[in-house]
Amino acid sequence: MSIMALEQLASYIYEFCGIDYSKNLPSLESKITYRIKELGLNIWEYCGYVKIEEKERDTLIELITVNETYFFREENLLRELQTNILPKFEDYSKEKTFRIWCAACSSGEEPYTLAMLIKETMLFEKSSVEIIASDINKKVLDKAEKGVYSSKSLSFRKMPYGMLDKYFDKIEDDYKVKDEIRKLVKFKNLNMFDKNIEQEVGRVDIILCRNVLIYFDTEFTKKAALSFYNILNETGYLFLGHAETVTNVNPGFDTVYTPSIFYYKKGEKA
Template sequence: MLTEIILNNQEWYVIRDFIYKSTGLYFSDDKKSYIQKRLKIAMDNLQIANFWEYLKRIETDKSALNKLLELITTNETYFFRDIPQLDMFSKDVLPELLIRKANKGDFRLKIWSAGCSTGEEAYTIAIILKERLEYFDDWNIEILGTDISERVLKFAQEAVYIPRSLKDVPEYIKLKYFEYNPADKMYKLKDEIKRLVVFRYLNLYDESKMKLMRNYDVIFCRNVLIYFDEESRRKVVEYFYDALNPGGYIFLGHSESILRITKAFEIVYFDNNIAFRKPIN
């Protein structure tokens, strides 16, 4: 095992640029120490001591690259994260969207959680829909969660969570949709919510795959674009725009602003809240 990794300038720029070209994730020079530490773990796991040998490995082995990406990205999330935004989705955006679609005789609803991590966001959306839609069974609902980490996707599919993941979940929701196991102090999501969500691997920077993402009514991509630089951020948001139906909505993290990225979306006002929508016409 390596005691540590110290990248020279050439190695640092090569690995940084490779990650960027592969995923759109950009790491500035002040992240060099952070990447070195994660790189050491990845190389130790493969028992590779030479940087250039490791680089060749991740260039040709998707699994090895995915393992590195899992180490360098943060997957911290929890149920009902950013409640004010979810309230706007539930009480303002969702009714407007459903009425508009129903008036056209369209009872299909497609929602995409991009960068879904361990699944809490996608499952939160499923719970909200289950609670808010009076005629739930009349709708053909698709909720998709995608992530670049196969490890977190597996975790999401298992849907077993520590108490901290439910710290913002109302007690009645816990009782209604989760089973608590006092032996291991874990919460298991019930099947009626689990079966509403499909998870799959997706690199948001993969143009060929992103062009297949179409006809979504709502996209959640919260606290994901902070890992991208301005150019790749704009590119991914363009993919999102194309993936949305006219009149579809996009939600970013509270520290992210769609207006800094593109002017293509229109602002929709709901009382004291604003949402961003792809123009209907």
């Protein structure tokens, strides 16, 4: 496969969604080889084809994005949310909606986990709650919106005792998220770098964008951090993955350290 054509495709992917394959062309090649053969194209032809066919762009996104996740992932993070973060917003009235943005939500396990966690706290029974769950991958987003997961799925490998029966309906060999949880989550097909992302998401109190920035270079990490800052309300919090940081690209965030995790609080812009 032509290195120059792979570099051109990597450049297109980078410009579109910020994922940088320029230093990992063999990985990109392995992800797209079968698809190119399936279409009967060579790599040069595919570079042109994907730019003019929107559906093929969606297929390419499905091939290059990582969507491994499960319910109640990152126990320490969830404990911090439940114990120290969510109670800070319990005085929200019906006139003020408590909002969370779960960016790059994949197949929905994380936003549904957040919804279950919110239900368990019983802090917001008199308040409106909305979880915006977005992803660039339409296929996984469709699965997320349906809220149906195989009983044999690894998605349930960390499910706490009793939560499966409490928040899921058994349907043959599947489990479906109950309506009381699904109604708290609003799914959107969004590219984090769309020029209208701030308007699409609106202002929120908490953002979770975990294990996503590791795929971006400094330029796109800076763009993402600026969006996060602008979208968060003044008392908002940002949660990233363990290997991710925004302090070097956006000094407006204050780092909060705990014995088990660290995260960010919106501060004043420098």
